[in-house]
Amino acid sequence: MDGEHQQQPVLPKREVKGIRPWMRPTLLQRRRRAAPPPFFVRSKGNRREKRTRAHYMLGLALVNKQNLAEGIKALEKSLELGRGAHPASYMVEEIWQEFSKAKYIEWESLSRKRASQLDKLKITCKETLRNYTKFGNPDADEPEEQLNEVEEVFRKAAKTDTPTDVPDHLCCKITLDIFRDPVITPSGVTYERAVLLDHLQTVGKFDPVTRVALEPHQLVPNLAIKEAVHAFLSEHGWAYKIR
Amino acid sequence: MAVFPRGTPLSSEIILTSLDSTPCGNGGGGRDGVAQQAELRRIEGNACFKKARLGAAIDCYTEASKPLPVSGTLPFPVQRSSLVLACDSCTAIALCPDVAVYWMNRGLCHFRRKDWTKVEEDSRRALALDDTLVKGHYLLGYAMLEKEEFPLAIKEFEKGLNLLKSTNSAANMIEDMWQVLAKAKYLDWEQHSTEQVWRMQSLKEACENALQEHHFLSGTLAEDSDGSTDEYSEQLKLLSEVFTKATLADTPTDVPDYLCCQITFEIFRDPVITPSGVTYERAVLLEHLRKVGSFDPVTREPLKEHQLVPNLAIKEAVQAYLKEHSWAYRLN
Numbered sequence: 001m002d003g004e005h006q007q008q009p010v011l012p013k014r015e016v017k018g019i020r021p022w023m024r025p026t027l028l029q030r031r032r033r034a035a036p037p038p039f040f041v042r043s044k045g046n047r048r049e050k051r052t053r054a055h056y057m058l059g060l061a062l063v064n065k066q067n068l069a070e071g072i073k074a075l076e077k078s079l080e081l082g083r084g085a086h087p088a089s090y091m092v093e094e095i096w097q098e099f100s101k102a103k104y105i106e107w108e109s110l111s112r113k114r115a116s117q118l119d120k121l122k123i124t125c126k127e128t129l130r131n132y133t134k135f136g137n138p139d140a141d142e143p144e145e146q147l148n149e150v151e152e153v154f155r156k157a158a159k160t161d162t163p164t165d166v167p168d169h170l171c172c173k174i175t176l177d178i179f180r181d182p183v184i185t186p187s188g189v190t191y192e193r194a195v196l197l198d199h200l201q202t203v204g205k206f207d208p209v210t211r212v213a214l215e216p217h218q219l220v221p222n223l224a225i226k227e228a229v230h231a232f233l234s235e236h237g238w239a240y241k242i243r
Numbered sequence: 244m245a246v247f248p249r250g251t252p253l254s255s256e257i258i259l260t261s262l263d264s265t266p267c268g269n270g271g272g273g274r275d276g277v278a279q280q281a282e283l284r285r286i287e288g289n290a291c292f293k294k295a296r297l298g299a300a301i302d303c304y305t306e307a308s309k310p311l312p313v314s315g316t317l318p319f320p321v322q323r324s325s326l327v328l329a330c331d332s333c334t335a336i337a338l339c340p341d342v343a344v345y346w347m348n349r350g351l352c353h354f355r356r357k358d359w360t361k362v363e364e365d366s367r368r369a370l371a372l373d374d375t376l377v378k379g380h381y382l383l384g385y386a387m388l389e390k391e392e393f394p395l396a397i398k399e400f401e402k403g404l405n406l407l408k409s410t411n412s413a414a415n416m417i418e419d420m421w422q423v424l425a426k427a428k429y430l431d432w433e434q435h436s437t438e439q440v441w442r443m444q445s446l447k448e449a450c451e452n453a454l455q456e457h458h459f460l461s462g463t464l465a466e467d468s469d470g471s472t473d474e475y476s477e478q479l480k481l482l483s484e485v486f487t488k489a490t491l492a493d494t495p496t497d498v499p500d501y502l503c504c505q506i507t508f509e510i511f512r513d514p515v516i517t518p519s520g521v522t523y524e525r526a527v528l529l530e531h532l533r534k535v536g537s538f539d540p541v542t543r544e545p546l547k548e549h550q551l552v553p554n555l556a557i558k559e560a561v562q563a564y565l566k567e568h569s570w571a572y573r574l575n
Contacts, residue, residue: 121481124457125450132453149446156489169559182556184516190556224514224522225556227501 049091052081056095063102072106075099083181093194096180100240107237111161122154163238170229173209174199178239179229183219187212190222343372343379350382362386377403377412381420384427393431400424414526421512425572432569436493447486454478495570502561505541506531510571511561515551519544522554 055078062071079099082092126147166178172192181193187210199208200216207214233239350365366382373379384399404420458475487494498510504524513525519542531540532548539546565571 117481118485121478121485124478125454125482128453128457129450132449132456146446146449149442150450153443153446153489154485157485160488167560167563169556169563184552184554184556186552188553188555190554220516220518220552221520222516222522222554222556223520224501224516224554225560228499228557228560231499231501 048081048085052078052085052091052095054078055081056098059102060098063098068102068106072099072102075102097242100242103233103237104240107240111237114161115158118154118158122150125150160235161238163241166232166236166239170225170232177242178233179225182222182225182229184222184225185210185212185214186218187214190225193219193221341372343369343376346372347376347379347382351378354382354385357389359386359389363390375406377406377416377420380406381423385423388423388427388430391430391434393427393434396427397424397431400427428565428569429572432572436570439493440490443486443490447482450482451479454482492567493570495573498564498568498571502557502564510565511557514554514557514561516554516557517542517544517546518550519546522557525551525553 055074059071059074059076059078062068062074064071075095075098079092079095082089082095086092129146129150130143170178172179172182172195173189174195175192177192179190179192182190183193183196184190185196185207187207189207189209191208196208196219197216200214205214206212346365346369350362350369353359353361353365362382363386366379366386369376370379370383380399380403384396384403387393387396387399400420400423404417404424407417407420454475502510504511504514504527505521506527507524509524511522511524514522515525515528516522517528517539519539521539521541523540528540528551529548532546537546538544
């Protein structure tokens with residue numbers, strides 16, 4: 001196992017234990033394009049890793065048993081722990097995939113319910129308005145215009161449930177996907193942490209957009225954008241779908 | 244040509260208080276003489292203005308305007324100045340009609356007197372001669388604002404702001420311009436939204452009445468039939484939810500926390516992020532660092548000015564938010 005360590009980063013002592021060979025793809029693996037095995041098969045990691053794994057498996061089990069709400073909570077906890085230990089690992093990526101899948105399913109069922117409710121009400125409203133105006137509603141506008149306005153109102157009410165594009169400022173400039181763990185560089189640009197770390201390792205130690213020299217320790221978590229992404233996702237659950 | 248002294252800007256309405264002194268020397272000996280005279284009149288006007296002799300100032304200007312256009316120094320909307328400037332501006336314009344500054348100065352005069360039509364005229368003349376005059380844009384924008392032509396006002400203020408930013412002007416001037424731009428945007432939104440709100444309200448009432456009638460006619464509104472009154476009341480509830488959601492963007496509420504500075508609790512204008520990851524308003528944080536100490540206000544980690552990074556993503560987020568929710572332009 002030790003022979004595979006060819007480049008190991010200099011990390012504070014307590015973190016070194018958490019890094020297992022399969023977590024950092026070595027040059028050899030990359031050349032062979034082999035994906036490391038799922039983390040919970042091989043690792044015999046430390047306590048934090050064990051807790052991460054535990055929450056992950058609990059989450060998966062709950063989700064599979066259709067207990068979405070609880071399952072999502074467990075997966076979220078696992079994600080939090082995993083990110084704290086080693087943000088750029090495959091473990092975190094795997095947890096995220098399951099988490100966002102569950103979130104998307106949750107949103108889908110809720111939004112379908114909302115949409116059918118709205119549709120029913122919209123039809124009733126239009127019907128009754130048509131009849132109402134027939135029987136002399138003195139303040140009515142052109143009946144057709146009124147019906148169009150009602151249509152518009154219902155469309156606006158369903159806007160957040162309608163999939164569209166995620167705004168640019170919430171997306172990474174490299175992946176063009178919504179942020180999961182945004183970090184900001186000294187030039188002021190925000191990227192996805194894992195992708196940027198990968199870029200710094202494989203391509204070179206410079207900012208992808210401004211090309212200014214950049215070291216991993218200079219990265220700062222963009223907490224405000226993280227909150228913004230969280231708020232956006234809680235309102236627009238369709239954005240959980242991974243493309 | 245002698246160098247003429249400049250006035251000093253005051254704290255409020257900085258943009259309008261700095262006196263312009265642009266000699267209109269356009270070549271030629273004769274011209275020079277005229278130009279000098281023009282400037283002298285303007286300086287005289289400035290002095291008069293300081294003594295609060297507004298009327299005299301304007302008169303001076305008007306007098307000199309007979310064959311030629313009149314320029315006057317304006318009574319700056321400043322506590323200590325008065326309108327004598329106006330008077331001399333007029334004379335100055337008469338003597339030297341092509342100088343945009345004189346037109347602008349007289350516009351300022353009218354501004355003080357709240358004569359918006361004349362402000363508009365004079366500032367347009369000034370801008371026609373020289374488009375880069377920040378004060379000209381400010382005056383024209385203000386005149387449009389007072390006449391409630393908000394889109395035009397917004398355009399002028401934006402032009403002025405761009406000019407200020409490109410020439411790296413004083414922060415308080417940029418602040419002034421930004422504040423008046425925010426005011427214009429807010430008033431514009433207000434005008435649109437009151438109409439919208441009224442229309443939505445009447446539409447909602449029509450829908451409610453229609454539903455009520457429908458249930459009444461189909462006999463399901465009776466108090467004893469619990470099943471259908473539930474349906475009716477549920478429909479009403481859902482209907483009001485629908486209308487609330489549809490008008491959400493136009494309803495003033497709280498600006499989300501992640502778009503507000505942790506110190507001022509106001510929406511960001513120029514957000515910067517510290518190495519601890521927290522974002523603040525640049526001006527406020529710099530003041531904190533200077534007055535209170537070199538540490539992050541929230542995490543209390545040591546912090547120096549050069550460590551600050553502009554949070555461009557949040558800046559974009561704020562712009563997107565303000566575009567959709569223009570009521571947030573209202574400053575406290």
